[in-house]
Amino acid sequence: MASEEPIIRVDHVSRDFQVGSETIHALRDVDFGVKRGEFVAVIGRSGSGKTTLLNMIAGLDRPSVGRVVVDGREVSAMNESQLTQLRRRTIGFVFQSFGLLPLLSAYENIEVALRIAGAGASERTRRTGEVLDLVGLRRRANHRPYELSGGEQQRVAIARALANKPAIILADEPTGELDSTTAAQIFQLLVDVVRSENVTILTTTHDRMVMERAQRVLELSDGVLLAEPRLLERPETRQPVTAPWSPRSITPAGPRETMPVDEDEDWDRWRPQQRPQRGIYQPPGSPREPL
Ligand SMILES: Nc1ncnc2c1ncn2[C@@H]1O[C@H](COP(=O)(O)OP(=O)(O)O)[C@@H](O)[C@H]1O
Ligand SMILES: [Mg+2]
Numbered sequence: 001m002a003s004e005e006p007i008i009r010v011d012h013v014s015r016d017f018q019v020g021s022e023t024i025h026a027l028r029d030v031d032f033g034v035k036r037g038e039f040v041a042v043i044g045r046s047g048s049g050k051t052t053l054l055n056m057i058a059g060l061d062r063p064s065v066g067r068v069v070v071d072g073r074e075v076s077a078m079n080e081s082q083l084t085q086l087r088r089r090t091i092g093f094v095f096q097s098f099g100l101l102p103l104l105s106a107y108e109n110i111e112v113a114l115r116i117a118g119a120g121a122s123e124r125t126r127r128t129g130e131v132l133d134l135v136g137l138r139r140r141a142n143h144r145p146y147e148l149s150g151g152e153q154q155r156v157a158i159a160r161a162l163a164n165k166p167a168i169i170l171a172d173e174p175t176g177e178l179d180s181t182t183a184a185q186i187f188q189l190l191v192d193v194v195r196s197e198n199v200t201i202l203t204t205t206h207d208r209m210v211m212e213r214a215q216r217v218l219e220l221s222d223g224v225l226l227a228e229p230r231l232l233e234r235p236e237t238r239q240p241v242t243a244p245w246s247p248r249s250i251t252p253a254g255p256r257e258t259m260p261v262d263e264d265e266d267w268d269r270w271r272p273q274q275r276p277q278r279g280i281y282q283p284p285g286s287p288r289e290p291l
Pocket of ligand 2: 050051052172
């Protein structure tokens with residue numbers, strides 16, 4: 001039986017940023033663990049500290065106070081080369097804006113991650129094919145990002161994140177730029193890979209559907225991890241409402257004035273979203289730059 005030791009341990013972490021004479025408390029004594037194979041969503045309004053938290057876990061930033069332990073090793077104490085190894089082998093990333101290299105095909109975007117991690121040629125070919133199959137994009141292998149829809153680009157990014165068989169995937173608002181149908185498909189894909197690849201996922205999200213279907217939801221509010229998530233509650237069960245409710249799961253019953261009006265940009269997220277622009281199609285095999 002594997003130990004019950006959490007694969008991610010965030011141990012009383014605070015992170016302060018000094019901006020001029022002001023100190024911003026981005027995280028305040030945040031303390032939690034994530035078990036191996038769990039799918040956890042971190043929610044919270046814009047500026048609540050979600051990205052800062054993921055950065056701590058990935059070793060992209062260090063706590064002002066406290067420590068982070070990933071897979072039994074203290075990230076907050078690692079040197080640069082240990083952190084590089086952690087990010088290459090233990091942690092895969094998925095970003096809201098996909099983060100694909102525009103001149104590389106889907107295949108090459110994935111393969112380059114394996115190349116950086118030092119995989120041999122035959123292993124790269126095998127694993128790239130495998131993860132392309134996993135995300136259902138084998139037939140799009142030779143397409144560049146601009147020849148793919150937003151959902152397809154995010155699938156490539158997920159395949160790339162999985163390429164090195166990481167123990168953990170950290171995803172920062174992975175469905176934030178996708179329409180609701182595509183977001184649901186991407187979310188389902190993440191649920192599937194938790195099972196098939198035995199990976200642990202920690203994702204930040206504004207997406208109700210993600211929060212409702214995650215195994216566990218953690219809510220940050222002004223850098224504080226709340227004991228109970230508030231944003232999950234529905235307007236009819238709690239007033240006043242502070243959440244950016246998604247119109248696809250909740251139809252406003254009354255006039256707009258009775259609905260929450262956030263002072264920040266969160267409402268804009270629920271307006272119909274434009275699909276990311278698609279480029280002009282070029283058939284696979286058209287000339288492109290070598291790697
Ligand atoms: N590098 C930084 N320098 C100064 N302030 C920062 C920095 N990174 C984040 N912050 C601040 O920390 C708070 C949390 O930010 P962030 O983690 O990006 O929130 P979220 O991802 O929930 O929107 C915000 O007030 C933000 O302005
Ligand atoms: Mg963020």
